[in-house]
Amino acid sequence: MPPSLVLHVMRLLQEALNNALKHARANVITIDATCNKDGTLVLEVLDDGVGVDDAPVSGRGLETMHRRAAQIGAVLTIGACERGAGTAVVLRVPPEAMRATSRRS
Numbered sequence: 665m666p667p668s669l670v671l672h673v674m675r676l677l678q679e680a681l682n683n684a685l686k687h688a689r690a691n692v693i694t695i696d697a698t699c700n701k702d703g704t705l706v707l708e709v710l711d712d713g714v715g716v717d718d719a720p721v722s723g724r725g726l727e728t729m730h731r732r733a734a735q736i737g738a739v740l741t742i743g744a745c746e747r748g749a750g751t752a753v754v755l756r757v758p759p760e761a762m763r764a765t766s767r768r769s
Contacts (some may be wrong), residue, residue, distance in 0.1 A: 665705075669762060672736045673707060673755065679725050680709040680753040688713025688751055703759030712750040716743060729753075737761030 677695070684690045690711035697707045726742065733740035738757040745752045 665762060669736055669757070672732050672738075673705070673757065676729055676732055676740070676755055677707060677709065679729050683725060683753075684709065684711040684713060684751065688715070690750065703762070705755075705757040705762070707755040707757075709753040710745050710750060712745075715745070715749060716751050 684693045688711050690713035692712045694710045699705055730740055738755055738761055741754045743752055
């Protein structure tokens with residue numbers, strides 16, 4: 665994985681953790697990073713905090729996260745956890761984005 669892509673992913677992770685601690689008042693934060701069979705990198709940050717409602721999630725940090733994801737050709741979703749409480753931040757970086765990022769580095 666190219667260093668520029670690693671930097672973007674780490675900054676997104678850092679902001680997701682910061683939000684879970686600062687805004688969600690989470691007690692438990694789970695980080696899961698996987699590479700699917702098709703080569704898609706999936707990074708999930710799940711917390712048990714106060715969660716998000718159905719309103720669009722906004723804020724400077726979240727705007728930066730979405731912009732950063734778009735810069736690397738990734739998809740970022742932020743919403744309620746499927747398990748009922750908390751927030752799920754999911755970043756999906758498709759293999760073609762990793763190749764394109766590699767060419768831009």
